[in-house]
Amino acid sequence: MRIGTFHRMIAIAVACWLALPLHEARACTVPVFRYALERWAPDAYEVLVYHAAPLSEGDRAVLEWLKQRSSDDKFPANVEVRAVDISAKPDAERPAELPAIVVRYPPKGGKAEAIWSGRLTREAARAVVSSPARRQAALSLLEGESAVWVLLESGDREKDDAAAKVLSTQLQEVAKLLSPPRITDDDMTAYGIDRTQSKIPLKVSFSMVRVSRDDPGEAIFVQMLVRSEPDLHEYAAQPMAFPVFGRGRALYALVGRGINEANIAEACAFITDPCSCQVKVANPGFDLLMAADWDGAITGEVLADEALPPLTGVMPVGITEKTEQPVVSGAETMASDGGLLRIVAIVAGLGIVVVAAGTIILLRGRKSRGNIG
Numbered sequence: 223m224r225i226g227t228f229h230r231m232i233a234i235a236v237a238c239w240l241a242l243p244l245h246e247a248r249a250c251t252v253p254v255f256r257y258a259l260e261r262w263a264p265d266a267y268e269v270l271v272y273h274a275a276p277l278s279e280g281d282r283a284v285l286e287w288l289k290q291r292s293s294d295d296k297f298p299a300n301v302e303v304r305a306v307d308i309s310a311k312p313d314a315e316r317p318a319e320l321p322a323i324v325v326r327y328p329p330k331g332g333k334a335e336a337i338w339s340g341r342l343t344r345e346a347a348r349a350v351v352s353s354p355a356r357r358q359a360a361l362s363l364l365e366g367e368s369a370v371w372v373l374l375e376s377g378d379r380e381k382d383d384a385a386a387k388v389l390s391t392q393l394q395e396v397a398k399l400l401s402p403p404r405i406t407d408d409d410m411t412a413y414g415i416d417r418t419q420s421k422i423p424l425k426v427s428f429s430m431v432r433v434s435r436d437d438p439g440e441a442i443f444v445q446m447l448v449r450s451e452p453d454l455h456e457y458a459a460q461p462m463a464f465p466v467f468g469r470g471r472a473l474y475a476l477v478g479r480g481i482n483e484a485n486i487a488e489a490c491a492f493i494t495d496p497c498s499c500q501v502k503v504a505n506p507g508f509d510l511l512m513a514a515d516w517d518g519a520i521t522g523e524v525l526a527d528e529a530l531p532p533l534t535g536v537m538p539v540g541i542t543e544k545t546e547q548p549v550v551s552g553a554e555t556m557a558s559d560g561g562l563l564r565i566v567a568i569v570a571g572l573g574i575v576v577v578a579a580g581t582i583i584l585l586r587g588r589k590s591r592g593n594i595g
Contacts, residue, residue, distance in 0.1 A: 254505070255368045255493045256424060258468025260520060262502040264300040264509040265328035266292070269350060271342055273321035274309040281321055284347050288323075291351050291513065299351045299513040300470075325350055325442060327449075328509065337445045352513045353443045355433045359466055360514040362431075366423040368397075369467040369493050371430045371486075374447055374475075376461045385461040385481045386432060392486040393428040400426045400494050422519055426494055443510075450508050451475065465489050470510040471502075 252260075271277075271285050291299040308314050317324065321342040326334035340346045359370040371389055375382040433440050433447075435458075447464055448454045451474055454462065460478035463486075467473075473492075476485050 251496050253368075253494050253496060255467040258471055258502070259363065259422070259516070262468050262471065264469045264471070264512070266300045266302045267328055267511045268326035268334050269301050269303045270324045270326070271303070271305045271321060272308055272317055272324060273305065273342075274307070274316075275320075277305075277321060281342055284342055284344055288347050288350070294513075296518070297513045297515055300509065300511060301351070323347065323350060325511075335449065337449045338442045349439065349442050350511070353440050355431050355440055356443055356470075356510065356512050358431050359510075360470060360512050362429050363467070363470070364422065364514065364516075364519045366425055367427050367429050368425070369428050369465045369490065371428060372447065372464045372466055372472070373430055373432045374444065374462040374464065375432060375434050376459055377435055378459065378461075381478075382432075382461050385463065386430065388481055388483065389430055389463055389486060392483045393430065393490070396487050396490045397426050397428055400490065428490060446510060447472070447475070465493060466510065467493050469516045470512040470514070471507045472510055473507045 269288060271288070273281075277285065285303070285305060288301070288303045292301050292303065308316055308320075316322075317339045319341050322339055323342050323346050324336055324339040326336050328334065338350075355372065359372060362370045371393065373382070373386055373389060433443065435444055437444075447462070448458070450464075450472070454475060454477070457477050461481060462475040462477050463481045464472045464475050473489055476482075476489070
């Protein structure tokens with residue numbers, strides 16, 4: 223992590239604490255993974271459809287299907303879709319074959335980095351919105367998993383199996399050691415928690431999904447992962463592990479020998495610890511592009527597993543009914559604070575920010591070259 227990035231993270235975190243009312247200017251007892259599931263709406267990916275000639279009827283149908291995904295009633299995807307006519311821009315950069323789909327990360331600092339491009343087809347449109355691994359990850363999160371670890375394989379069977387064994391074994395051990403979250407009565411009031419609202423259980427549990435770099439059905443997902451940090455492409459010969467929590471938010475990768483017991487335990491601890499800063503931008507990680515009804519699951523609705531219309535072949539995420547457990551509701555709180563108490567809370571908050579920042583740097587440091595084999 224560069225020093226400038228560290229200073230920016232501290233500044234953002236401090237601003238979060240200054241902006242929060244009293245009841246949020248301290249660490250709440252709601253764990254990070256549950257707060258993220260309840261409150262952190264995923265950032266929208268940009269999906270651009272480039273064309274020069276008028277789109278055919280079939281291509282227009284695919285474009286309209288993509289546009290409808292952001293507002294789908296059952297399985298919305300975090301995308302913003304628009305068509306770009308480049309016929310009047312002869313000097314503009316364009317894909318080799320038109321019409322084409324270009325997928326970009328959510329904009330940061332006014333810029334959006336392209337992660338994948340391909341010919342506009344029905345198959346490509348489905349692959350942009352979802353894939354088997356992403357569906358499985360979303361389903362597991364909706365069933366109450368604290369985090370789903372995505373193991374991106376290197377293609378070296380020995381390395382990949384070794385990483386999978388370490389990850390699977392340590393996740394089971396960590397789940398036994400970490401205590402189930404207990405939300406205080408004060409936070410139940412402050413955050414509008416309703417014990418009967420959601421069917422998603424509140425527990426500490428982890429699972430793993432293995433993804434092959436050579437799987438054509440996961441090509442977009444693979445690029446989404448490996449382009450999330452500027453140097454990950456240098457380690458294509460190593461397996462990578464990404465913990466995913468909340469509504470599809472992934473922490474940075476553990477790579478090669480960095481996939482070890484200590485690093486796995488630290489990442490799991492961060493995800494299950496009380497949420498020290500409720501503002502998403504002040505927390506590490508990036509959002510994945512997924513299609514899932516997060517809000518419907520949180521409000522207790524049980525959805526059937528059915529295809530996204532009108533294109534077939536996309537299997538949205540379904541959820542199953544679970545035992546009622548205390549959860550955080552999505553209601554916003556309106557509590558106010560007093561001057562002296564606010565100052566005390568801010569000072570305490572700054573201490574927590576420093577500790578959290580140190581944890582983040584330690585986690586990040588594990589992916590140094592010394593931990594990569």
